[in-house]
Amino acid sequence: MNHYRKHWVAMVSGVFLSALMLLASILIPAQRSFAEEGLSEYTLGSGDYVRVQVYGESDLTLEARLSDAGTVSYPFLGEIKVLGMTVSQLQELIAEGLKDGYLVDPKVSVTILEYRKFFINGEVKNPGGFSYQPGLNVRKAASLAGGFTNRANKNKIFIITENDPNQTQRPADQSTRVHPGDIIIVEESFF
Secondary structure, X not given: OHHHHHHHHHHHHHHHHHHHHHHHHHHHHHHHHHHHHHHHOOOOOOOOEEEEEEOOOHHHOEEEEOOXXXXXXXXXXXXXXXXXXXXXXXXXXXXXXXXXXXXXXXXXXXXXEEOOEEEEEEOEOOOEEEEOOOOOEHHHHHHHOOOEOOOEEEEEEEEEOOOOOOOOOEEEOOOOEOOOOOEEEEEEOOO
16 A cells, blocks of 8 residues: 555656646746846936947957947947937847948847936935836835935825926826836925
């Protein structure tokens, strides 16, 4: 009887392990694609710090912060306006530029080393500018700024988005997403 019990336990364990591996293979790529999806939509702007690399061409590696005009100076191609481009668009632009008389089939990689800043003012312990991080919301932004002060009104938070030409203050809560260049304002509570 003991032999059958061991066989049954091994079989159940194997089925459980297989099911667990199947579940992991389904969930892990889904999580990765959601993260990649958010980053693939990120548009470059003034203050982003990027690294450009070309496979097999170490002299074409560049690390640079985008200028106030959203440009970067790259060997052979000169000043490139990258404001509003995604990382993949910049990779394609540089690859195409290098194909035009410089390299046969350049493999270009662009990495964001440091995102441009967002700003948080008002009733936080250390107001100022902080480097953006993917997945940032108001609660996390306040944590980066040392947390809310005792006088903070957590129900009166506003955001001014970087791309709003009118600089309109939109109401926000602690779960509101924050984007690079945004300005968060935490009002004071009077009670």
